[in-house]
Amino acid sequence: MKRILMICVALLGMVLASCHQDEDDLFTTAAITLTAEEGTTVERVQGTVQLTNLNTRQVTTTAEFDGNIARVSLLRGVYSVLVEGSMQYKDAHGATGVRRFRATSDYLEFASKSLNVATLNIVWM
């Protein structure tokens, strides 16, 4: 009888141990830093960041920049990123200018549950 009870408890343990743990940490924060050529300091950015989730094709956008960094809360995943807008910068000679720019990447990983950091080089338009 004791042996049967032990078998029952062991079987119950196996089923309970195999219970699935849902992964409910779905969102993360991505910080995308825009950089220009060497010697150029980015002072201010006005533009749109468009992040397309490669797996689901869902698109997330943001226009909030803190200096040259855009922070966005989004579903963990892999993304293609397109940033377009205008940038106020100071060049190597200390002259300030405003120009249109674009920055893209066809693959960025924002899969970590903590902060995800990425850097994109811009192209002047």
Place this chain on the structure above:
Amino acid sequence: MKYKTALLTMVCTLCMSATMASPRDTARVEHLSMWNQLSTLLLTNPALHSAAYAQSYSEMALTIDFQHQSEAFVEEKGKGHVLGALAVNSYLRMNPRSAVWGSASYTTGKQKSICWNSTSDYELLAPYVMADTLGGDTHRERYTFSGGYGTQLGRVLLGGEMAIRAEHEYRDRDPRMRGIVTELLLRGGAGLTAWHYRWGVLAEGTIYKQTNSVDFYNELGVIPEYHMTGLGTEYGRFAGEQRSLAYRGGSFDIAFDAVPTGNEGLYGHVSLGHNAYERLLTSANSLPLSRLIYNKVETTMGWKQEGKHHWAAYAHFAFTKRSGDENITGKSDSQYYPVIGKLTMYKDYLMDASIGGMYGQQGGDRSWMVSLKAGYRNHRERYVYPERLLDRAHAYVKVAGEWMRPMSRRLSLSLGADASHYARVSDNMVMPFANMTSKFAEMIRHKYRFVKASYTEAHLHARGDYHLKSSSIGLFAEVAGGMVLCSEREQQVGLRASVGVTF
């Protein structure tokens, strides 16, 4: 006067012959009576199955099954089917302590107008199926084999069972889906007779495999195949050209049972189960796309009494939670895609609670039973982000009756009928229609229309058994028909006809 005497003799002979219990009729009633429905869950334990019947009974049947829906209630399952089957079922009592049982069947036919599903075993694997907007009829072939043995060693009962299912589903015009399924089931059961009860414990495992692909022969007519992820969402990265999948998985269940050894007492069943099915993209180096996990609990508790009158009352509760994990796939390197994370995006909760009762008389070669069951079912499907929700609840009631009786020494008749009504109690849908393409929105609207509907069902069946002279072989013919009326002004009709032999 002569005429009256002859008539009286005939009536007396008929009555006498009707009261003489044929062993074949007794075995048939023991195995096929509605009373056995009370034990369906308990008899999955092969140790208890070996002690369930006193007599041997075997049956071979050729069946034609037809079903047609005016509009598909579930698009992924189609509008109906025409299936033919040859099946053998056998239960042999070797001696008072041991029994062996087995079955084999072959089913072939056509499933009509399937849409949004190119994968076999939709009910098991949904929502993680491959799908397209075109669909069509599919051909199906299914082979099943099973065998089991149970014995009693003193107070201990032991039993084992194995079952195999192989299925092939395909379409011979574009989109040419093909699904090849194999499933192996192993069960081991043990029991102990103590304190006027049989206590049983069951462990059950399955191994499941499916290879699934879609081809197009017309190069100009290629349409995208979607890897669905639930409630109208899809894994867009691999949609279109990646059309070869494999499913790997299985299940593990345990159950505890208690059955009175005498004619009356409490009976009960509790089972816990866990299933997991992984979807692999074979055309991308067996990349795991998603994983569907079931966690199940089911319990029945009741009282039954078998005597001059049989009666039983019971309560049943079942809860299934299905979780769907979508893998985050990284960048490919020489066609190898790393999995860099997972997200549980799909959640599905199904709860069913019911109470019921059965009353009737059963003894020897005759039986009549009536049953009543009432319950509540809630089904809540959710896709976490962007939020999608499909929630519905139904209250239901079902009445059923069955009558089995020999009409003469050779001929026996069984009649049965049931009717049920599933009434909508509540429903709710949250769906981002503004961000959905028209085809996907249309599919979800169709799904919602039918899941929230109320349904009324009625079924009838009649069966005649004829025993051959001086032989243990009998012949039978059975016809059954049913109708389902949906509150969305659609309906389903079903017809089934079987002929076969009993031995």
